[in-house]
Amino acid sequence: MSFQFYTLPIQKIKKETPDCVSITFNVPENLKNVFAFKEGQNLTIKHRINGEEIRRSYSICSAPHESTLTIAVKKVDGGLFSTFANDMLTVNDTLDVMPPSGKFNAHINNTNPHYLAIAAGSGITPIISIIKHTLHTQPNSHFTLIYGSKNRNAIIFFDELENLKNKFMQRLTLINILSQEKIDADVFYGRINDVKLNGLHKIVPFQLFSAAYLCGPEEMIFAAKDFLTTNGLDPAHIHFELFTTPGQFAAKEKTTASNDDASNGPISHITIKLDDRTFSFDLAYNGPSILDAALKNGADLPYACKGGVCCTCRAKLQSGTIKMDVNYALEKEEVDQGFVLTCQSHPTAEAVFIDFDVK
Numbered sequence: 001m002s003f004q005f006y007t008l009p010i011q012k013i014k015k016e017t018p019d020c021v022s023i024t025f026n027v028p029e030n031l032k033n034v035f036a037f038k039e040g041q042n043l044t045i046k047h048r049i050n051g052e053e054i055r056r057s058y059s060i061c062s063a064p065h066e067s068t069l070t071i072a073v074k075k076v077d078g079g080l081f082s083t084f085a086n087d088m089l090t091v092n093d094t095l096d097v098m099p100p101s102g103k104f105n106a107h108i109n110n111t112n113p114h115y116l117a118i119a120a121g122s123g124i125t126p127i128i129s130i131i132k133h134t135l136h137t138q139p140n141s142h143f144t145l146i147y148g149s150k151n152r153n154a155i156i157f158f159d160e161l162e163n164l165k166n167k168f169m170q171r172l173t174l175i176n177i178l179s180q181e182k183i184d185a186d187v188f189y190g191r192i193n194d195v196k197l198n199g200l201h202k203i204v205p206f207q208l209f210s211a212a213y214l215c216g217p218e219e220m221i222f223a224a225k226d227f228l229t230t231n232g233l234d235p236a237h238i239h240f241e242l243f244t245t246p247g248q249f250a251a252k253e254k255t256t257a258s259n260d261d262a263s264n265g266p267i268s269h270i271t272i273k274l275d276d277r278t279f280s281f282d283l284a285y286n287g288p289s290i291l292d293a294a295l296k297n298g299a300d301l302p303y304a305c306k307g308g309v310c311c312t313c314r315a316k317l318q319s320g321t322i323k324m325d326v327n328y329a330l331e332k333e334e335v336d337q338g339f340v341l342t343c344q345s346h347p348t349a350e351a352v353f354i355d356f357d358v359k
């Protein structure tokens with residue numbers, strides 16, 4: 001993939017809920033290949049607001065066969081870009097967009113094509129892309145979606161989900177769980193956790209699924225993962241993506257604190273390779289992350305969340321050793337192959353070589 005940003009005009013903005021918009025980009029013919037995407041991938045957006053450069057990563061909610069490139073942005077308290085996108089952005093404005101990335105994709109199982117998805121809030125965004133793609137490309141597949149929202153008005157893609165349910169009547173089961181509005185039986189009211197999932201046992205055949213996709217807050221993901229594992233699903237077939245991490249702020253605070261004593265202790269010689277060019281700098285073991293230090297040294301490296309979630313800063317450790325503060329994005333196999341999140345990485349060897357060119 002390319003780490004370059006491209007300026008794309010906005011073709012359509014749709015209010016999905018009072019505090020969530022979907023944004024469709026107009027991708028010119030000459031960039032169609034660059035912006036070809038897989039279901040469940042995300043886009044990193046770069047934009048200047050009040051003189052400050054903001055980078056954010058948002059999941060694509062369209063599916064590859066739909067030939068549109070659409071993301072959804074939910075307004076978060078104090079969120080600079082999400083507030084701007086919901087309140088100010090208009091059709092024909094432009095945004096700087098990095099080509100799609102991410103490995104939260106569909107895993108097709110031809111022997112047992114029964115899949116489960118559990119999402120909360122804007123976690124529905126990559127999930128709806130995966131569901132549409134799977135139902136479209138695997139005609140004998142079945143999907144069950146358990147989707148948590150605050151109330152009916154907060155259900156993102158409400159109409160689209162209803163249309164999908166009508167279109168794939170025998171193949172898509174949709175279960176809405178509302179945490180702040182009780183309109184049905186108790187089992188459909190509350191938060192998605194192990195107790196709630198256990199309560200759904202009578203209507204959801206958890207033992208049947210060959211794969212599960214989870215997207216939402218950390219708490220929900222780990223509760224669902226534990227529940228599904230206990231109910232017999234192989235952890236290797238439970239795929240998840242976080243969109244917020246309670247630990248993210250702490251991780252940043254820790255990094256900031258460690259910057260103060262960055263000159264103490266051992267120093268590592270870091271070499272970075274990107275686009276066939278290498279550059280080097282020295283970094284204390286207890287200093288800022290390798291990504292932050294490289295950016296400070298003038299490198300134009302890819303990143304978005306800086307919280308170990310989006311995977312935009314992924315690179316391969318070719319030699320030396322590092323330790324990561326957190327990792328919410330890399331699969332075990334990727335870590336085993338030497339991939340690291342540079343926004344979370346600190347050197348633990350005299351020399352470290354990080355390669356952004358290996359995919």
Ligand code: FES
Nearest residue numbers: 306309311313343
């Ligand atoms: S920038 Fe998002 S995981 Fe590193």
